Amino acid sequence: MATTKAAQAAYTQEQARKFYETMSTIRHFEESIKHDSLAGEIPGFVHLYIGEEAIATGVCAALRQDDMIESTHRGHGHCIAKGADVNRMMAEIFGKKTGMCQGRGGSMHIADFSIGMLGANGVVGGGYNLATGAALANMKVLKNDKVSVVFFGDGASNRGTFHEAMNVASAWHLPVIFVNEMNCWASTTPYRTTCNTENISDRAVGYHVPGMIVDGQDVFAVYDAAVEAVARARKGEGPTFIEAKTYRIEGHYVGDPEFYRQKEETQKIFHDTDPLKMFRLKAAKLKLMTAKDCDAIDEACVEKIKAAKKFAMESEYPDSSEYLKYVYVD
Amino acid sequence: MRKLTFSQATCEAMAETMAKDDSIFVMGEDLARQGGIFGQFKGLPEQFPGRILDTPISETFIIGGGVGAALAGARPVVDMHFADFIGVPMDEIFNQMAKARYMFGGQAKVPLVLRAPDGMTFQGAAQHSQCVEAWFPHIPGIKVVAPSNPYDAKMVLIAAIESDDPVLYFENKILYKEKGELPEIADQVPYTLGKARVEREGSDVTIVSYSIGMKNARGAADLLAKDGIKAEVIDLITLSPWDKETVLNSVKKTHRLCIVHEAVKQSGFGAEIAATVAEEAMEYMDAPILRYGAPFCPIPFAPTLEKMVRVYPEDLYKGIKGMF
Numbered sequence: 001m002a003t004t005k006a007a008q009a010a011y012t013q014e015q016a017r018k019f020y021e022t023m024s025t026i027r028h029f030e031e032s033i034k035h036d037s038l039a040g041e042i043p044g045f046v047h048l049y050i051g052e053e054a055i056a057t058g059v060c061a062a063l064r065q066d067d068m069i070e071s072t073h074r075g076h077g078h079c080i081a082k083g084a085d086v087n088r089m090m091a092e093i094f095g096k097k098t099g100m101c102q103g104r105g106g107s108m109h110i111a112d113f114s115i116g117m118l119g120a121n122g123v124v125g126g127g128y129n130l131a132t133g134a135a136l137a138n139m140k141v142l143k144n145d146k147v148s149v150v151f152f153g154d155g156a157s158n159r160g161t162f163h164e165a166m167n168v169a170s171a172w173h174l175p176v177i178f179v180n181e182m183n184c185w186a187s188t189t190p191y192r193t194t195c196n197t198e199n200i201s202d203r204a205v206g207y208h209v210p211g212m213i214v215d216g217q218d219v220f221a222v223y224d225a226a227v228e229a230v231a232r233a234r235k236g237e238g239p240t241f242i243e244a245k246t247y248r249i250e251g252h253y254v255g256d257p258e259f260y261r262q263k264e265e266t267q268k269i270f271h272d273t274d275p276l277k278m279f280r281l282k283a284a285k286l287k288l289m290t291a292k293d294c295d296a297i298d299e300a301c302v303e304k305i306k307a308a309k310k311f312a313m314e315s316e317y318p319d320s321s322e323y324l325k326y327v328y329v330d
Numbered sequence: 331m332r333k334l335t336f337s338q339a340t341c342e343a344m345a346e347t348m349a350k351d352d353s354i355f356v357m358g359e360d361l362a363r364q365g366g367i368f369g370q371f372k373g374l375p376e377q378f379p380g381r382i383l384d385t386p387i388s389e390t391f392i393i394g395g396g397v398g399a400a401l402a403g404a405r406p407v408v409d410m411h412f413a414d415f416i417g418v419p420m421d422e423i424f425n426q427m428a429k430a431r432y433m434f435g436g437q438a439k440v441p442l443v444l445r446a447p448d449g450m451t452f453q454g455a456a457q458h459s460q461c462v463e464a465w466f467p468h469i470p471g472i473k474v475v476a477p478s479n480p481y482d483a484k485m486v487l488i489a490a491i492e493s494d495d496p497v498l499y500f501e502n503k504i505l506y507k508e509k510g511e512l513p514e515i516a517d518q519v520p521y522t523l524g525k526a527r528v529e530r531e532g533s534d535v536t537i538v539s540y541s542i543g544m545k546n547a548r549g550a551a552d553l554l555a556k557d558g559i560k561a562e563v564i565d566l567i568t569l570s571p572w573d574k575e576t577v578l579n580s581v582k583k584t585h586r587l588c589i590v591h592e593a594v595k596q597s598g599f600g601a602e603i604a605a606t607v608a609e610e611a612m613e614y615m616d617a618p619i620l621r622y623g624a625p626f627c628p629i630p631f632a633p634t635l636e637k638m639v640r641v642y643p644e645d646l647y648k649g650i651k652g653m654f
Contacts (some may be wrong), residue, residue, distance in 0.1 A: 133398025
């Protein structure tokens with residue numbers, strides 16, 4: 001199993017800008033959600049992707065729009081990185097009818113099928129079989145070259161569904177990429193107390209699936225790994241397991257009192273490994289973007305998210321009389 | 331008219347639909363090489379090479395992968411092998427399959443059929459003999475069917491496959507070998523999901539059932555007829571959504587209702603029918619509603635015990651006689 005470093009390949013300025021713009025959008029979106037959730041304005045549970053932006057960004061940058069992703073309860077980042085409209089995302093999280101799920105899903109079931117985002121899943125480990133089944137359909141039934149990605153955390157890798165999906169994906173050489181966001185926390189439980197392997201990707205060996213460990217805070221490294229995995233999948237050579245090492249900076253959900261860890265520790269990790277900060281350093285080193293370029297993007301993102309919030313606030317809730325709509329197609 | 335077994339009729343349904351639509355495929359255990367453990371996929375792997383897949387013993391993948399395939403645009407038919415194993419992919423059924431259309435606000439559809447052979451054979455014992463259909467009409471977003479004869483077996487399966495909603499298709503193991511009449515293909519009448527059939531008209535009591543329970547319903551009706559009691563026999567065919575109107579119209583005429591199913595009586599689907607009739611037609615009833623189902627007991631192995639968990643037409647006959 002290879003450890004992939006970011007190749008000093010030629011990234012264009014366009015690519016770099018896109019990386020940073022996506023990550024900054026996610027960051028500002030999540031900060032806004034955090035603020036509004038703590039203020040009691042957002043109903044239900046929200047789970048933030050702060051500190052993990054590079055993974056969704058790097059992976060989705062390697063995908064086509066018609067490739068498919070399966071997300072998690074922590075899905076805002078995946079949704080943005082796949083290309084969703086932040087106005088409609090914000091509206092969905094506030095339960096408005098202009099949301100992409102018409103207010104019927106909320107944060108944990110956010111989805112945009114028009115761009116291959118097959119949904120955040122409120123069931124931990126619910127996405128593996130969906131992504132693998134989609135890969136099966138695309139390859140063997142619909143006979144196209146679309147690729148599927150399933151994002152999942154370390155905790156989710158202990159579910160039986162992980163093992164069933166990995167096994168069949170390997171046995172049938174399906175075009176599905178398993179992207180493990182190794183953020184070290186399964187809600188309140190640290191990874192090593194429930195798992196006897198040093199890395200989740202150690203398990204990939206058992207399924208004869210090529211695996212890689214990447215620095216999940218380095219969007220360039222994630223992107224390179226994803227490009228390799230996508231190429232393998234599209235050629236019909238089967239699945240890849242990418243373990244992206246990261247850290248869950250926020251609590252499991254907004255409002256989590258986090259009795260199970262020290263705030264100083266998480267803040268230090270964030271300070272040292274913030275993916276947006278890491279990007280700035282690398283982009284400067286590779287002479288792709290300056291600090292000013294990044295600042296300008298951040299400012300634009302602030303406005304973009306403000307506009308999204310305004311859109312959500314000005315949108316209406318779905319009509320109560322329509323509660324039965326979409327139970328069935330027929 | 332042609333004579334086919336229930337099993338052959340399902341094969342015809344598969345062949346007709348798969349010939350017309352390349353996006354239909356089948357996956358499950360022991361289908362491609364064996365033609366299904368009950369022969370219910372016989373001939374199809376040869377007729378449609380590469381479209382009938384033998385999976386690992388991975389029920390969460392068989393069903394969950396089917397849901398994913400449907401979300402990607404295919405039309406899967408996934409096989410449960412024995413309905414008793416349906417506990418394994420329950421999350422895939424009630425949290426994924428049933429909810430995708432609704433919680434994603436209409437963006438998705440899951441045009442999937444889940445085929446599940448159910449019911450007692452002889453000494454199949456506790457984990458290979460169950461009827462579990464009652465669990466599923468409780469779940470909004472899926473449909474549930476349970477045909478009782480070869481013609482319905484075919485037309486209901488076609489309707490299920492052609493529906494854009496997920497459908498659970500319970501097919502009784504004993505019924506597979508039973509022969510029944512089917513019209514020529516050109517004359518076959520499509521089935522509309524949600525519609526029951528009045529199989530036999532009567533004026534004195536309504537007997538409602540589905541799947542193999544219909545044998546008890548018909549048997550009881552025959553016994554009652556000898557005593558001059560004319561039973562109206564209704565085959566529900568679809569359990570969710572079920573045809574309330576047909577049942578209510580019937581009891582308003584007969585004033586007596588008896589429901590029978592092979593599944594356990596307690597919290598069986600008969601309870602839903604009984605409660606609905608009590609709610610909406612109480613004033614028409616001349617006798618308490620009767621339900622017949624298996625006693626509250628896992629299915630035993632020894633024949634002297636197993637016979638105690640079966641329902642017999644004589645049981646219904648005795649009970650219905652007491653209504654008069």
